[in-house]
Amino acid sequence: MDGLQQITEFKSSPELVEKLYQYSILKTYQAGSIIVNDNAHIRSIPIVTKGTMKVMRTEEDGREILLYYIKAGESCIMSFLGGLHNETSKVKAEVEEYAEILFLPIDKVSLFIKEYPQWLDYIFRLYHKRFEELLEIVNAISFKKVDERLLNLLKKKSELTLSKTIQITHEQLANELGTARVVVSRLLKQLEEEGMVQLGRNKIFLV
Numbered sequence: 566m567d568g569l570q571q572i573t574e575f576k577s578s579p580e581l582v583e584k585l586y587q588y589s590i591l592k593t594y595q596a597g598s599i600i601v602n603d604n605a606h607i608r609s610i611p612i613v614t615k616g617t618m619k620v621m622r623t624e625e626d627g628r629e630i631l632l633y634y635i636k637a638g639e640s641c642i643m644s645f646l647g648g649l650h651n652e653t654s655k656v657k658a659e660v661e662e663y664a665e666i667l668f669l670p671i672d673k674v675s676l677f678i679k680e681y682p683q684w685l686d687y688i689f690r691l692y693h694k695r696f697e698e699l700l701e702i703v704n705a706i707s708f709k710k711v712d713e714r715l716l717n718l719l720k721k722k723s724e725l726t727l728s729k730t731i732q733i734t735h736e737q738l739a740n741e742l743g744t745a746r747v748v749v750s751r752l753l754k755q756l757e758e759e760g761m762v763q764l765g766r767n768k769i770f771l772v
Contacts, residue, residue, distance in 0.1 A: 569582045569585055569586070569612070569614065569638075569667075570582055571638065572638045572687065573690075574683045574684070574686045574687040574690065575683055575687070577683060578681055578683045580681075581677065581681045581683055581684060584673075584677070584681075585612070585667065585669060585677075586667070588669060588670065588673045589609075589612070589667035589668055589669045589670075590609075590667070590668045591614075591665060591666070591667050591668075592665075592666055592668065593663070593664070593665050593666075594616075594660045594663070594664050594666065595660065595663055596660055596661060596662050596663060597659065597660060598659065598660040598664075599657065599658070599659050599660075600618060600658040600659065600660060600666065601641065601644060601654050601656070601657060601658040602654065602657055603623050603654060603655070603656065603657050604653045604654060605653060605654045606653055606654075607644050607647045607648040607652075607653070607654055607671065608648070608670065608671055609648075609668040609669055609670050609671060610640055610641070610644050610645055610648060610668070610669045610671065610674050611635075611640060611641055611644060611658065611666045611667070611668055612639075612640045612666065612667040612668075612669060613635050613636065613637050613638070613639055613640070613664055613665075613666050614637055614638070614665045614666065614667055615637050615663075615664060615665040616637065616660065616661070616662050616663050616664025616665060616666075617634055617635065617636055617637075617660075617661040617662050617664065617725050617726075618634065618635040618641070618658050618659065618660055618661060618664060618666075619631055619633075619634050619635070619658070619659055619661045619741070620632045620633050620634070620635060620641060620643065620656050620657070620658050621656060621657045621658075621659065621740070621741070622655070622656055622657075623656075623657055628740075628743060629657075629740040629741070629743065630702075630740075630741065630742065630743035631702075631718070631740075631741035631742070631743075632656065632698070632699060632702060633695055633698040633699070633702075634661065634721070634725060635658070636725065639691060639694075640691060641656075641658055642688070642691045642692050642695045643655060643656050643695075644658070645674065645688055645691075645692075648671040648674060649671070649674065649675065661722075661725065662725075662726060705717070706743070711742065711744055711748060711752060712752045712755065712756070714742055715738065715742060715749065715752050715753070715756075716756065716761065718738065718741060718742060719731060719738075719762070719769060719771060720771065723771050729770055729771045729772075730768055730769070730770050730771075731768060731769045731770075731771070732767060732768050733767065733768070733769065734767050735749045735750045735753065738753075753769065760772060
């Protein structure tokens with residue numbers, strides 16, 4: 566994505582784009598970097614301009630599960646809601662691959678809602694998309710087998726990175742699926758025997 570100008574809602578408001586760049590701070594991160602942690606105070610909203618982030622939910626016993634991905638041109642709706650209501654973060658946001666992120670201070674988020682209808686349209690679109698993705702997660706956990714969820718996750722990662730080779734450990738996959746590593750290792754071996762994947766050291770190739 567070539568900057569914020571390519572975001573659908575912003576195309577009709579160059580002034581909004583200019584203000585976003587003016588008031589935001591641009592930072593770059595390598596894969597694995599934590600952008601927002603559980604229970605952290607939210608002082609700014611991340612808008613991804615390049616790369617991908619993943620948003621995870623962590624339980625008290627340390628187990629995690631992947632909620633959704635944030636791609637270029639998108640933001641974290643959980644950060645919007647938490648920041649606007651002065652609440653701490655309920656999720657953890659981690660960089661999936663090298664990312665460039667704009668951080669907009671919370672006070673400007675509120676100001677833009679009043680001044681730019683395009684900004685509110687942007688927030689509502691993100692909210693709608695995340696709500697649908699969370700419904701998919703609930704549906705998958707309730708009605709789909711772990712092997713099907715695993716294969717779908719690998720395909721989604723492949724689409725995000727535009728690569729058939731996925732650099733990831735069995736432990737990381739288990740965390741994102743909210744299951745045990747031994748379960749993921751067994752299912753991956755099964756998928757390999759079925760000719761759907763090829764396994765390497767900390768990487769998986771989709772056939």
